[in-house]
Amino acid sequence: MKLLENKVALITGASRGIGEAIAVKFAEQGAAIAFTYLSSDEKAKALEVRLESLGVKAKGYKCDAGDYKATEQLAADILKEFGSIDVCVNNAGISKDNLLLRLTPEQWDDVMQANLKSVYNLTRQVIKPMMKSRSGSIINMSSVVGVRGNGGQSAYAASKAGIIGFTKSIAQEIGSRNIRCNAIAPGFIETDMTHYLQDGGAEKWFEKIPLGRFGKTEDVANAALFLASDMSTYITGQVLSICGGMSV
Ligand code: NAP
Numbered sequence: 001m002k003l004l005e006n007k008v009a010l011i012t013g014a015s016r017g018i019g020e021a022i023a024v025k026f027a028e029q030g031a032a033i034a035f036t037y038l039s040s041d042e043k044a045k046a047l048e049v050r051l052e053s054l055g056v057k058a059k060g061y062k063c064d065a066g067d068y069k070a071t072e073q074l075a076a077d078i079l080k081e082f083g084s085i086d087v088c089v090n091n092a093g094i095s096k097d098n099l100l101l102r103l104t105p106e107q108w109d110d111v112m113q114a115n116l117k118s119v120y121n122l123t124r125q126v127i128k129p130m131m132k133s134r135s136g137s138i139i140n141m142s143s144v145v146g147v148r149g150n151g152g153q154s155a156y157a158a159s160k161a162g163i164i165g166f167t168k169s170i171a172q173e174i175g176s177r178n179i180r181c182n183a184i185a186p187g188f189i190e191t192d193m194t195h196y197l198q199d200g201g202a203e204k205w206f207e208k209i210p211l212g213r214f215g216k217t218e219d220v221a222n223a224a225l226f227l228a229s230d231m232s233t234y235i236t237g238q239v240l241s242i243c244g245g246m247s248v
Contacts, residue, residue: 002030008082009033009148012065012122013092013100015040017191018141019046021217022089022224023056029225032057035077036083037063057082065092065118074124074235080097084133087228088126090119091141093185095193096157108155115159119166123181127174136179139227142169142239144187160185173239180236182227187243190214210245 008028012021015037023033024047032193033051037044037060038094044060051058063074078085094114096107119140130136144152167183174181188194188205197205198214206212223242226232241247 002079003231004029004031004087005097007031007086008080008084009087009089009228010122010126011035011091012084012118013037015043015047015060015086017193018186018189018217018220019091021221022091023047023051023058025218025221025225026057026087026228027056029229031087031228032082034059034061034082034240036061036065036074037062038062044191046113060080065090065122068121070115071118071121071125075122075129079129083216085126086133086135087137087139088138089110089141089224089228090122092118093141093159094191095153097153097156098186099152100154104153111155111159115142115156116162116166117228121162123166123170127170127179130179131174131177132212135146136177137228138170138179138181139169139183139224139233140183142167142183142185144185144241144243145245147174147185147239147241167239168237175236180227180232181230181241182236183244184220184223184227185239185241185247186220187215189217189220189242191217197198206248209243213240213244215244221222243245 011030014023014035021207140163142163145157149157171181
């Protein structure tokens with residue numbers, strides 16, 4: 001039996017990078033996939049086709065995860081189409097890196113809305129159907145930067161640290177309903193978001209990573225699969241670092 005058979009998973013920001021890898025991994029394990037994206041229409045269509053070729057139902061929704069009303073409509077549409085939401089991966093996120101004195105109020109707000117408000121928005125939408133079915137797994141994408149901070153990334157780090165506080169609080173609120181809420185804290189993972197690091201002398205970063213390499217999107221997808229599946233039914237309120245040992 002596949003690990004996510006008969007489950008419906010909602011993954012935000014799956015047109016590229018980590019979200020895409022999670023969608024593929026979950027589909028390989030039998031989950032029906034509803035995923036979102038912001039603007040990558042062609043990539044989303046291609047992913048839909050790829051997921052369907054794995055033998056599962058799949059649909060991409062263009063939806064700004066930071067827009068509360070839009071996520072309300074999204075949840076209603078998914079429930080109509082798929083019948084339930086058993087797993088929610090709040091993965092959508094952006095980075096706008098700048099030293100604080102150069103960081104504009106608009107940049108701060110953009111990062112908070114896309115990274116932190118989005119997690120509130122989607123979690124609020126999915127807990128009702130999860131309560132109804134008396135089970136669920138919510139997985140929030142934080143970052144090692146949310147745990148340790150990083151100069152030049154104050155807005156991003158604050159949003160990712162906020163996700164950790166939110167995750168631990170929600171785990172306490174809804175644990176009695178058999179709904180789990182955990183966070184993943186990736187280190188440097190090879191995606192568009194970290195492209196500038198990969199180009200500019202990756203070796204200097206490898207010195208800070210005990211396993212001596214950047215992570216792959218599949219490394220994060222494997223952790224998400226564990227937290228989504230019944231392999232982790234007694235785990236909630238935790239932050240799982242996928243960082244090659246960088247945060248030890
Ligand atoms: P990415 O390659 O830049 O992909 C970001 C994804 O999020 C895209 O699918 C994008 O859609 C979507 N997105 C962005 N803003 C959105 C919004 N407001 N509403 C809906 N979708 C939105 O990023 P990634 O590297 O895979 O990162 C995924 C998550 O992991 C993020 O939360 C990031 O902060 C976190 N993370 C990444 C790393 C890393 O090293 N890569 C490390 C730690 C944490 P479009 O394609 O339509 O733009």
